[in-house]
Amino acid sequence: MQPEPGDPGIEVDREDVRRAAGEVGIARGDTVMFHSSLSSMGTVVGGPDTVIDGFLEAVGSEGTVAAPTLWWHQTDPPLRMEDWDPDTSPSYPGLITEHFRRRPDSLRSNNPTHSVSAIGARAVELTRDHGATGRRPCVFGDAAFARASPxxxxxxxxxxxxFIGVDFTVNTMSHYIETVLVEAALREAQGPLRRKLRARLQARHAEGVWPWYDRTGMEDCLTDRGLVRRGRIGSATLRCIRARDMVDHTLSILRAQPAHWFQANFQAWLAEAEGKADAP
Known part of the structure; x- marks a missing residue:
């Protein structure tokens, strides 16, 4: 998506960020994850640090602030996984995320496709051992959204x-949701069928099925349920939803209406996994 157009005539300071965070329900001791567009807010006095520090003030010394510091993405020539280094590999989803991961008080999880950086009381706990245990089948590799993951x-x-100045189009948590849905479906299948179904899943270098869904359409559904709170940081819309509400409600909606949300090939895969269709 294109970020919201910012109004450079509007200035934003750290107090503006802290106040907006409070207006959408963020409190001391919270863990906050944010996607962002710096330019959408207007003129941010002090740049990325102003946004990061504003959230840190909102959660206090007992809270934690995180950002998606993803490295791997489609490039020409392609990036090589063996070149990944959590200390030096740049973050591509926006200026704030790259600044975030370079701060001396920031810790970064060790995953080439879906690393997270964090600052605060639980930063070590949030970022450690990414993919070490509880791996799940995933189009981005089994470690990305493992049980041991941010x-x-x-x-x-x-x-x-x-989300600051961006909408659910950039919602990385959607891939966690997709991965959990696939894992649960595979648990329903037994023995040879489970192996067969897993082999049909899309992987990083293999075509296959995957439960891609319309993230902006899902944002509308979650908003209609009263789960998305909105505020403003300068000229940008601030959206906020609790992670459990997002995941639990999205999974419920997807499972209730697979024909509406999924492509036909994944609908067939899911029906087979759940024993609702004859195996081909």
Whole structure:
């Protein structure tokens, strides 16, 4: 998506960020994850640090602030996984995320496709051992959204999940949701069928099926349920939803209406996994 156009005539300072965070329900001790567009807010006095420090003030010394510091993406020539280095590999989803991961108080998880950086009381706990245990089948590799991952912890801790000047099109947590849905479906299948179904899943270098869904359409559904709170940071819309609400409600909606949300090939895969269709 294109970020919201910012109004350079509007100035934003750290107090503006802190106040907006409070207006969408962020409190001391919270864990916050945010996607962002710096330019959408207007003229941010002090740049990325102003945004990061504003959130840190909102959660206090007992809270934690995180950002998606993803490295791997489609490039020409392609990036090589063996070149990944959590200390030096740049983050591509926006200026704030790259600045975030370079801060001396920031810790970064060790995953080439879906690393998370964090600052605060639980930063070590949030970022450690990414993919070490509890791996799950995933189009981005089995470690990306493992049980030992920042994404699982954001769900378990019911983090405040925010979007500044961007919408759910950039919602990385959607891939956690897709991965959990696939894992649960595979648990329903037994023995040879489970292996057969897993072999049909899309992987990083293999075509196959995957539960891609319309993230902006899902944002509308979650908003209609009263789960998405909105505020303003300068000229940008601030959206905020609790991670458990996002995940649990999205999974419920997807499972209730697979024909509406999924492509036909994944609908067939899911029906077979759940024993609702004859195997081909």
């Amino acid at each position: 994404w699982e912890r954001l769900y378990q801790w019911n983090a405040a999940y925010c």
